[in-house]
Amino acid sequence: MSTSKFKPPMRNGVSASQVYLPKLKTQPETLLSYLAEKFPHISVQQWQQRFQDQLIFDENAQTLNVDSRYLENSHIFYYRFLEHEVHVPFQEQILFENEHFIAVDKPHFLTISPTGQYLQETLLVRLKKATNNPDLTPIHRLDRETAGIVLISKCLETRGIYQQLFAEQQVHKIYHAIAAYRPELSFPQEVNLRMEKGQPFYTMRVTQGETNSCTQIQCVAHNHMWAKYQLQPRTGKQHQLRVHLNHLNIPIKNDPFYPTVLHKSASDFSNPLQLLAKEISFKDPVSQKEMHFTSLKELTIE
Incomplete structure (x- = not known):
């Protein structure tokens, strides 16, 4: 070859x-x-x-x-190109940058990497254009619907080291979510479930068997109808937080997948999913310094 x-x-x-x-x-x-x-x-x-x-x-x-x-x-x-691509009218914000990575505050509705109907309107291509750095690569992932902190690798030499932090669950992550308030539920609590691919293929489902997903959940505020929850995932399964809250019968507000898949137009930017990657902290494997990044965005109970 x-x-x-x-x-x-x-x-x-x-x-x-x-x-x-x-x-x-x-x-x-x-x-x-x-x-x-x-x-x-x-x-x-x-x-x-x-x-x-x-x-x-x-x-x-x-x-x-x-x-x-x-x-x-x-x-x-x-080179890929798209004849028609919907503009995402929300802007990302760089919170931190060194020679190894960028910490970015991602808006709702912005896909991280080019896929399907998204190319120019992705976080990665926007950042590549802004920095003129072709080596930018996501260190981890956030759903298109989720806003908040994302780390982007800047160089090939150290990319694997930072990706390994996430693979070995050495990164502490805190999410905020708005979902229904149910007084019969007791918090804080830990949810442990077995998750596998569902139908449609881009969703996940809860199945019987050995657990492979764990989230610690606290209710930090409520108004008797809606509540603000703090979520600390101990594992990193696709759609984990969305599935875990839906399993408790408190699906995240405006979730287009759980409990029911709703097909929204790519140009519909109303009703963003009320899920925010609020904080990320870890010990930097290169500098050995403690790193902590917090999203400037806030979710509020209405």
Whole structure:
């Protein structure tokens, strides 16, 4: 297998995607026909447009076209683009930066990384454009619907060290959420559940078996209808906090997934999920200093 040493530059904050062309029993006639078959969710017309816009090139930085041959055991690069992308009218805020990472206060409705219908309107591409740093990579994740503190790696050399902190649960996280108040529930309490992939595929469900998710929950204020909860996850399962509160029959206010999946338009920025990654603290593995970051955002009971 060839290894490409060429590293394409960013274009408008977007890093190029790399595709390896393997040796096949039946070799495609053109590169276009291979890409159309390999990525069926992208139409032939879209691939033709990318070739026309000179967004596809080989490992020698040569621009490719719709007639370019399929060259086995080589790499090609292409840039993603979206013809129509909804602008997210909320701004992220950088709270801290050193040579290793950035601590960012993310708004609701902003996806962290390019995916599906989101490209320019993602936290990562916005930050790459602002810093001109193609090596930016999320150290951990927040849902598009969740606001608050996110850490972004700035350099390859130390990225794994910081990611390992999260993998080994050495990061202390505090979330705030607004959900229904139920006087019969006793707090503080610890919720331990087994969570697995649900239906639709982007949701999670509670199942029987050994627990794999743990959250400590406190009620910090209420007005007899709504309450503000402080959540401290001990594990990091997808949608953990949303599933745990829903399991207690107090789903987070404005949750579009739990208990019922509601399909909102990408341009509907009303009723944000009332979940905020309020604080993150950890011992920096490089400087050995205690780090603590707090979101400037606040959730309020109405």
